[in-house]
Amino acid sequence: xxxxxxxxxxxxxxxxxxxxxxxxxxxxxxxxxxxxxxxxxxxxxxxxxxxxxxxxxxxxxxxxxxxxxxxxxxxxxxxxxxxxxxxxxxxxxxxxxxxxxxxxxxxxxxxxxxxxxxxxxxxxxxxxxxxxxxxxxxxxxxxxxxxxxxxxxxxxxxxxxxxxxxxxxxxxxxxxxxxxxxxxxxxxxxxxxxxxxxxxxxxxxxxxxxxxxxxxxxxxxxxxxxxxxxxxxxxxxxxxxxxxxxxxxxxxxxxxxxxxxxxxxxxxxxxxxxxxxxxxxxxxxxxxxxxxxxxxxxxxxxxxxxxxxxxxxxxxxxxxxxxxxxxxxxxxxxxxxxxxxxxxxxxxxxxxxxxxxxxxxxxxxxxxxxxxxxxxxxxxxxxxxxxxxxxxxxxxxxxxxxxxx
Amino acid sequence: xxxxxxxxxxxxxxxxxxxxxxxxxxxxxxxxxxxxxxxxxxxxxxxxxxxxxxxxxxxxxxxxxxxxxxxxxxxxxxxxxxxxxxxxxxxxxxxxxxxxxxxxxxxxxxxxxxxxxxxxxxxxxxxxxxxxxxxxxxxxxxxxxxxxxxxxxxxxxxxxxxxxxxxxxxxxxxxxxxxxxxxxxxxxxxxxxxxxxxxxxxxxxxxxxxxxxxxxxxxxxxxxxxxxxxxxxxxxxxxxxxxxxxxxxxxxxxxxxxxxxxxxxxxxxxxxxxxxxxxxxxxxxxxxxxxxxxxxxxxxxxxxxxxxxxxxxxxxxxxxxxxxxxxxxxxxxxxxxxxxxxxxxxxxxxxxxxxxxxxxxxxxxxxxxxxxxxxxxxxxxxxxxxxxxxxxxxxx
Numbered sequence: 178x179x180x181x182x183x184x185x186x187x188x189x190x191x192x193x194x195x196x197x198x199x200x201x202x203x204x205x206x207x208x209x210x211x212x213x214x215x216x217x218x219x220x221x222x223x224x225x226x227x228x229x230x231x232x233x234x235x236x237x238x239x240x241x242x243x244x245x246x247x248x249x250x251x252x253x254x255x256x257x258x259x260x261x262x263x264x265x266x267x268x269x270x271x272x273x274x275x276x277x278x279x280x281x282x283x284x285x286x287x288x289x290x291x292x293x294x295x296x297x298x299x300x301x302x303x304x305x306x307x308x309x310x311x312x313x314x315x316x317x318x319x320x321x322x323x324x325x326x327x328x329x330x331x332x333x334x335x336x337x338x339x340x341x342x343x344x345x346x347x348x349x350x351x352x353x354x355x356x357x358x359x360x361x362x363x364x365x366x367x368x369x370x371x372x373x374x375x376x377x378x379x380x381x382x383x384x385x386x387x388x389x390x391x392x393x394x395x396x397x398x399x400x401x402x403x404x405x406x407x408x409x410x411x412x413x414x415x416x417x418x419x420x421x422x423x424x425x426x427x428x429x430x431x432x433x434x435x436x437x438x439x440x441x442x443x444x445x446x447x448x449x450x451x452x453x454x455x456x457x458x459x460x461x462x463x464x465x466x467x468x469x470x471x472x473x474x475x476x477x478x479x480x481x482x483x484x485x486x487x488x489x490x491x492x493x494x495x496x497x498x499x500x501x502x503x504x505x506x507x508x509x510x511x512x513x514x515x516x517x518x519x520x521x522x523x524x525x526x527x528x529x530x531x532x533x534x535x536x537x538x539x540x541x542x543x544x545x546x547x548x549x550x551x552x553x554x555x556x557x558x559x560x561x562x563x564x565x566x567x568x569x570x571x572x573x574x575x576x577x578x579x580x581x582x
Numbered sequence: 583x584x585x586x587x588x589x590x591x592x593x594x595x596x597x598x599x600x601x602x603x604x605x606x607x608x609x610x611x612x613x614x615x616x617x618x619x620x621x622x623x624x625x626x627x628x629x630x631x632x633x634x635x636x637x638x639x640x641x642x643x644x645x646x647x648x649x650x651x652x653x654x655x656x657x658x659x660x661x662x663x664x665x666x667x668x669x670x671x672x673x674x675x676x677x678x679x680x681x682x683x684x685x686x687x688x689x690x691x692x693x694x695x696x697x698x699x700x701x702x703x704x705x706x707x708x709x710x711x712x713x714x715x716x717x718x719x720x721x722x723x724x725x726x727x728x729x730x731x732x733x734x735x736x737x738x739x740x741x742x743x744x745x746x747x748x749x750x751x752x753x754x755x756x757x758x759x760x761x762x763x764x765x766x767x768x769x770x771x772x773x774x775x776x777x778x779x780x781x782x783x784x785x786x787x788x789x790x791x792x793x794x795x796x797x798x799x800x801x802x803x804x805x806x807x808x809x810x811x812x813x814x815x816x817x818x819x820x821x822x823x824x825x826x827x828x829x830x831x832x833x834x835x836x837x838x839x840x841x842x843x844x845x846x847x848x849x850x851x852x853x854x855x856x857x858x859x860x861x862x863x864x865x866x867x868x869x870x871x872x873x874x875x876x877x878x879x880x881x882x883x884x885x886x887x888x889x890x891x892x893x894x895x896x897x898x899x900x901x902x903x904x905x906x907x908x909x910x911x912x913x914x915x916x917x918x919x920x921x922x923x924x925x926x927x928x929x930x931x932x933x934x935x936x937x938x939x940x941x942x943x944x945x946x947x948x949x950x951x952x953x954x955x956x957x958x959x960x961x962x963x964x965x966x967x968x969x970x971x972x973x974x975x976x977x978x
Contacts, residue, residue, distance in 0.1 A: 197933035198830060489943035531919070531951050550921060553944055554937040 179356075179403060180412045180452040180460070181443055182370065184319070184342060185419035187225075187248040188285050189217060189255050190524035192545055196555050201562045207516065212545065217259040224423035229266040231422075231433055235440050236273040242440045243275045243451040246419070247319045250283030250303050251522055253310065264310065271311045277453035278307050280315040280338070286521035287321060287485060289329055290472075291499040299518070300336070317341065317454040321523050323372065323416070323475040324482060327468065330361025330369060338367060340458040342416060345371035346473050346480040353465070356410025360463035368458045369467055372416040372475060376402060381417035385430035396435060396442040404446050411461050412452070416475070477532065485526040490553040495526055497560055504567045517563065520556070528552035584617045584687065584699070584706035584713075596726050598893060599758075599782055600702060606783070606965025612972075615694050617687065617709070677740060684708040691716045698722055698972045704729065704741055707748025714751070720975035722968075723752035727890040728765045734813050734887060737769075746770050753975040756780050756968065758891040759912020765890075780967040781916050784896040786960040790870045791900045795877035803834045803939050806879035806903070808872065809886075809894060811842030816885035816908065816925045821848060823883070825855050826932035831939045834860065839875050841866040876901035880945065881938055886911050887925050895920070899956035904948040906934055916959075919951035 194209035235242050248267070256264040270276045282288055282299040283306065289296045300318075307313055317340040318333045325343035333341045345355030355371040379399065383389045391398065403413050418425065426432040443449045452460065476484040486492055498520055505517045529549045546552035585600045604614050687709035699717070701710035702724045710721045729737040729745050749755055749770055755777040757763035763777050797804050805824070809815040817838075824836045838848070838861055852861045867875055872894075876882060882898040882905045889911035896913060898905050899920075906921035907914050914922050921934045938945050 197929060198936050199929060199933070488947050490941070490947050493941070493943040531947055547922060548918065548920075550919075550934075550944060550948055553941070554933060557937065557941060557944075558933075 178411060178448045178450070179406045179446075180450050180457055181403065182412055182414045182452050182454060182457050183244040184279070184414070184416045184454060185244065185246050186319070186417070187246055187252050187419045189213075189220070189249070189252040190285065190522045191251055191255070191519045192216070193525070193555055193559060196558045196562075198558055201558055202565055205562065205566060207559045207562075208519070213255060214259050217255050220420060220424050221260040221263050223428070224420050225260070225263045226266060227428075227433065228419065228422040228436075229263070229270060231437060233266070233270055233273070235437070236270065236275045239440045239444065239451075240275070241444060241451050243277070243453045243456065245277040245279060245317075245453045247279040247281045248307075249281060249285040250299075250306055251285060251519065253306055268311060271313060275453075277317070277455055278311060278313050278315050279317050279319045279342070279454065280304050280307065281319050282321055284518045284521050285321050285523055286518070287324070287482075287495065287523050287526065288521060289320060289324070289332070290482075290486075291495060292502055293332075295499075295502060295518075295521070297336075299521075317370075317458070322485075324472060325469060325474070326472045327362045327470060330367060330469070331363045334361070334364045334367035340368045340370060340454055342370050342372070342414075342454065343469070344473055344475040344480055345374055345414070348480065349467065349469050349473060353467075354410050355414065356406050356412055357464040358411065358457065358461040359465055359467040362466050362468045364466075368463050370412070370414050370454055370457060371467075372414050374475070376413060377415045377417050380415065380432075380435075381421045381425065384421075384426050384432055384435070393431070394435065396438040399435075399439065400442040400445065403443060404449070407446070407448055412457055483532065484530050485523050488529070488531050488549075490531075490549065491526045491529045494529065494553060494556050494560070497557070501560075501564055501567060505563075508567060513563075513566070520560065520563075525552070525556055529556070583614050584701045584709045586618065586702065586705050596702065599726065599891075602783070602785055602961050603965060603968065605785075606961035606963075607968065609962060610965050610969055612965075612969060615690075615696060617690055617706075680705050680708065680744075684712055687712045688716065697976050700724060700968075700972075701748065701752075702726060704745040704748060707744055707751075710748065711751050720753040720977075721751060722754050722756060722971055722975060723748050724756045724758075725749065725762055725766060725890075726758050728762065728769055730765055730769050731762070731888045731890050732814065742769075752776070754778065754971055756971055758782055760915055761910070761912045762890040778967070778971050780964050780971070781912065782891050782893050782896070782959075783961050783964045784893065784900060784956075784959045786900075786957070788873075788900070790873040792902055793870075793873065793877065795874040797878040797880075799835045801833060803831070804837055804879045804881075805834060805935060805939075806837045806839065806875060806882045806898075807885075808837075808839040808867065808875055808882065808898075809884065811840045811845040811848055813844060814886060814888050815840075815842075816887045817844055817848050818851060819885040819925055819928055819931065820883055821851050821855065821857070822928045823885070823931040823935060824860065825857060826928065827935050827939070828857070828860055830932075830936040834939060836861050837864065837875065837879060838862065839864040839867045839872075872897065873901055876903045879903050881906060881935065883931070883935070884908060884911065884913075885923075885925050885931065889913070896956060896959055899952045900959075902949065902953045904938075904945070904952045906931065906938075917952075917955060919948060919955045921948070 191208050192212050193207050196207060232244060280300055280303050282296060283302040284299055286299060288299055304315060307315055316338060318338040319342040320329055323342060323344045330341055355373045359369040359371065361367060361369050379394060384394055386392060406413055422432055422436060472482045473480050474482055505514055528544050528546050529552050531549050604616060607614055691713040697719060699710050699713045699719050699721045701707055701721060703726050707723060714721050729741045749766065749772050757766060757777050757779050759781060760779055763779050766772050766777060767774050807817060807820045811817050827834060852858055876898045882903050884892055884895050884905065884907045886892060886908045887910060889908060892907065892911040892913035895905045895907050908925035909922050910925050923930045923934065
């Protein structure tokens with residue numbers, strides 16, 4: 178019996194505009210309106226709309242088919258601003274009742290590692306947003322980029338979630354299989370779902386890779402691999418970026434056709450089925466407790482947090498950012514707080530990653546900057562401007578300043 | 583191989599490049615006969631001593647007073663300064679001198695045995711053509727800089743003509759960067775299929791690297807300009823950026839190393855902008871002093887308007903000094919851990935220099951990763967690629 182669990186991450190950051198030292202103190206618009214709009218429109222056309230349409234057809238055609246999403250607040254806000262039709266299509270999907278939404282930090286941030294207060298506030302904000310848009314209250318949590326350790330698992334349990342998603346990293350699992358349900362170390366109720374990274378990445382990363390000895394990937398072949406889990410596991414967790422469809426893997430690679438035929442192929446085997454994360458958790462008992470003392474994620478070969486916090490620039494930038502959290506909150510200025518929170522988005526630190534040579538391609542593809550150094554400089558200039566704005570104005574002065582503009 | 587300069591007599595990166603290429607080729611088992619113009623004031627013993635260990639490079643010297651990067655006016659200046667009896671030995675103009683060099687090629691070709699003719703830049707192209715006429719062997723024309731690059735877009739027509747003929751006659755062209763390749767295509771409309779790009783490498787084992795020369799400016803950061811002080815190298819952008827930088831970072835010194843036709847103008851600029859106490863002029867540096875200058879500096883800035891390659895930037899990295907280079911350079915195609923700016927973008931240059939000086943985490947990462955990356959450059963790689971080029975044109 179294999180329950181296939183699809184989880185898609187939907188995320189777009191607020192990209193910053195080019196901001197140099199001469200602008201510090203003179204320019205309080207930090208974001209690249211034009212670029213954010215262009216990218217959203219591009220990805221909407223290439224991925225979000227066609228993929229949502231495909232999913233809707235599949236859900237209608239196969240009542241057994243189930244999927245789940247975690248959509249970051251920054252993506253939702255940009256849908257509202259630039260592509261409201263995408264939001265409508267997600268709402269259509271929820272009507273099928275075969276779709277589950279997960280919670281995460283609103284700003285797709287690393288807040289858990291730097292401020293528990295901020296973490297709680299961002300999760301709460303996300304929960305409210307999902308409730309408002311989709312009239313749904315998530316019961317399962319997915320931390321930014323599947324960043325996870327024992328502490329996060331235990332914290333999530335105290336917050337009342339019944340499950341959390343994580344990477345099925347080899348160095349944690351050893352001989353264990355990601356195709357079972359686990360329990361985070363120290364937890365009583367909350368369960369742990371682990372990504373089957375081999376089969377997930379076959380779709381997300383290797384699908385169009387002609388040098389891969391399994392290329393081209395067919396649904397028959399993939400179905401065969403999935404069926405092999407029967408007898409050795411209860412689930413197959415396929416976790417990936419939603420942008421895999423049409424954006425990372427372009428339409429001409431055949432990714433849509435692959436997905437179109439996959440549910441049917443999987444259902445050919447009488448023991449296979451589809452489940453959402455909540456359904457998996459309700460149905461299966463945890464086979465074991467999993468001890469994850471160190472942070473892991475789904476990024477890069479290392480499967481750790483070095484993509485965001487691996488070098489001194491990243492560490493110093495994020496420390497400086499969280500150092501002004503209290504001041505920002507005390508200012509009582511909601512606009513300033515939202516801006517500050519947009520800076521907490523993990524992507525800004527990902528752009529500063531210098532691990533060019535081992536994982537260069539993926540990092541470069543997603544990086545709007547020429548180099549990690551440029552991205553650090555830009556971020557720090559903006560952060561400096563924000564710090565100056567904080568110093569020169571309490572909330573009253575700030576609004577006066579705004580009134581003058 | 584026909585070249586126009588060789589260490590220690592050199593005024594630019596080409597001499598180092600030829601020297602390094604010959605060493606690389608030697609290690610790959612290639613025998614090189616190097617034909618080089620010899621300056622009258624050269625100390626021949628030093629010259630030979632340098633290459634003494636390398637039995638496989640044979641030197642054929644042609645008495646000449648030409649040097650690379652020379653224009654017709656500069657040639658005349660050198661010529662006029664010669665003793666009356668010396669003048670008889672040399673042509674009255676740069677072109678007649680090149681002609682003499684070409685004539686010598688005739689003789690040398692007849693005396694030598696070789697498979698391929700490798701010529702470096704326009705002055706040697708005619709010699710290459712002559713050598714091909716006599717021997718029937720293929721020409722590989724190396725282009726380190728087009729006349730367009732050297733003159734900032736105001737080419738000497740006669741030189742352009744020679745450059746064009748040489749490139750046209752070549753069986754294969756080696757450009758030292760895509761930047762140069764694109765210029766060759768743009769200016770001379772040469773078939774791109776005939777042009778291969780071989781980026782320069784650098785001697786990975788020079789003992790002069792990292793001798794840890796310490797800056798005398800203990801409490802001040804140092805930013806270095808090092809190169810010929812000519813329009814092509816963009817020295818005035820360095821001065822403009824410096825003027826901006828000190829508004830943000832007061833404790834910084836700008837080291838200005840090099841000489842050239844724009845030098846007096848730069849000194850005036852620095853004085854006019856009240857930057858004299860922030861600038862240190864070292865004059866022309868050579869040999870180990872170049873490496874010392876790099877080691878003393880916190881950041882090397884190469885704001886070249888047009889830089890076909892820019893080997894000096896790799897030397898900086900090898901000395902563990904991070905670099906800010908213009909995007910109008912060949913070296914920017916091969917180095918990732920570097921600041922890159924458009925040469926004219928003084929604002930961005932300032933932005934980067936100020937940030938570099940302000941954030942220890944940034945300077946730490948750029949330095950560490952730049953040095954790490956410099957390890958991928960060596961002498962063997964470009965030599966191997968040149969041999970591939972030879973094999974493409976040699977008829978077996």
